[in-house]
Amino acid sequence: MRYELYYWPGLQGRGEFVRLALEEAGADYVDVARHGETGMKAMQSELTSTERVELPFAPPFLMAGKHLVWQTANILQFLGPRLKLVGGSGAKRIFTHGLQLTIADLVAEVHDTHHPLSTNLYYEEQKDAALIRAGDLIDSRLPKFLDYFERVLTNNPHGDVQLVGKGLSYVDLSMFQLIEGLHYAFPLGMSGFETLYPRLAALRTHIAQRPRIKAYLKSKRRIPFNLSGIFRHYPELDRPPKKNHR
Numbered sequence: 659m660r661y662e663l664y665y666w667p668g669l670q671g672r673g674e675f676v677r678l679a680l681e682e683a684g685a686d687y688v689d690v691a692r693h694g695e696t697g698m699k700a701m702q703s704e705l706t707s708t709e710r711v712e713l714p715f716a717p718p719f720l721m722a723g724k725h726l727v728w729q730t731a732n733i734l735q736f737l738g739p740r741l742k743l744v745g746g747s748g749a750k751r752i753f754t755h756g757l758q759l760t761i762a763d764l765v766a767e768v769h770d771t772h773h774p775l776s777t778n779l780y781y782e783e784q785k786d787a788a789l790i791r792a793g794d795l796i797d798s799r800l801p802k803f804l805d806y807f808e809r810v811l812t813n814n815p816h817g818d819v820q821l822v823g824k825g826l827s828y829v830d831l832s833m834f835q836l837i838e839g840l841h842y843a844f845p846l847g848m849s850g851f852e853t854l855y856p857r858l859a860a861l862r863t864h865i866a867q868r869p870r871i872k873a874y875l876k877s878k879r880r881i882p883f884n885l886s887g888i889f890r891h892y893p894e895l896d897r898p899p900k901k902n903h904r
């Protein structure tokens with residue numbers, strides 16, 4: 659099976675959560691829109707199709723044979739069993755999907771730190787609001803989410819470098835990406851991370867050392883973080899957390 663991933667070229671964005679799963683599994687895939695003008699045209703034509711019943715709203719979306727799947731968490735839920743990146747059955751899979759959706763919630767909040775008023779306005783047009791939103795993320799929202807994820811790792815009786823059950827699942831790869839992105843965007847805001855969240859820190863190290871992920875991170879396929887993605891480093895939005903919040 660050759661998977662076709664459709665995502666904006668030049669940024670990691672939400673496409674990266676899917677790429678990491680495909681890379682870890684050694685799957686045969688093509689990152690369609692990164693293949694020049696034809697690739698971009700193909701993506702646009704899927705998004706504006708007047709015939710397709712299963713019309714995707716926004717990238718990322720995935721073509722897998724006759725299936726077209728969109729929404730990052732939905733794509734990963736679809737890929738999980740196919741790539742052997744999810745274990746268990748009913749309850750475990752539902753929990754894994756719930757965690758993935760919770761990551762998606764935080765990803766949306768991170769996006770809103772640089773686009774708090776509207777996605778349609780430039781960052782420069784909403785800098786004042788961005789400052790308030792980023793401060794709130796650092797002081798309040800990040801600790802709430804990260805405390806929760808750390809608790810999930812603590813409560814897993816099967817080990818503490820995987821979020822669900824005994825083995826690696828796609829949500830561990832997404833957690834790695836989330837932690838990487840947060841460190842890129844908010845190096846000061848994330849200060850104290852290793853001490854406060856030792857299990858999340860261990861998960862991050864563990865995933866980075868997996869042979870296929872390690873090779874991928876060094877490859878040209880891994881687009882560097884930049885100011886077009888979801889995780890953006892604007893020094894003016896970054897500062898250490900206020901002490902009374904932790």
Ligand SMILES: N[C@@H](CCC(=O)N[C@@H](CS)C(=O)NCC(=O)O)C(=O)O
Nearest residue numbers: 671672716717718728729730731762
């Ligand atoms: N909830 C969707 C969000 C998809 C999304 O917002 N995609 C962005 C790129 S990361 C996009 O192209 N959005 C176009 C738009 O919202 O108009 C997901 O997780 O896949």
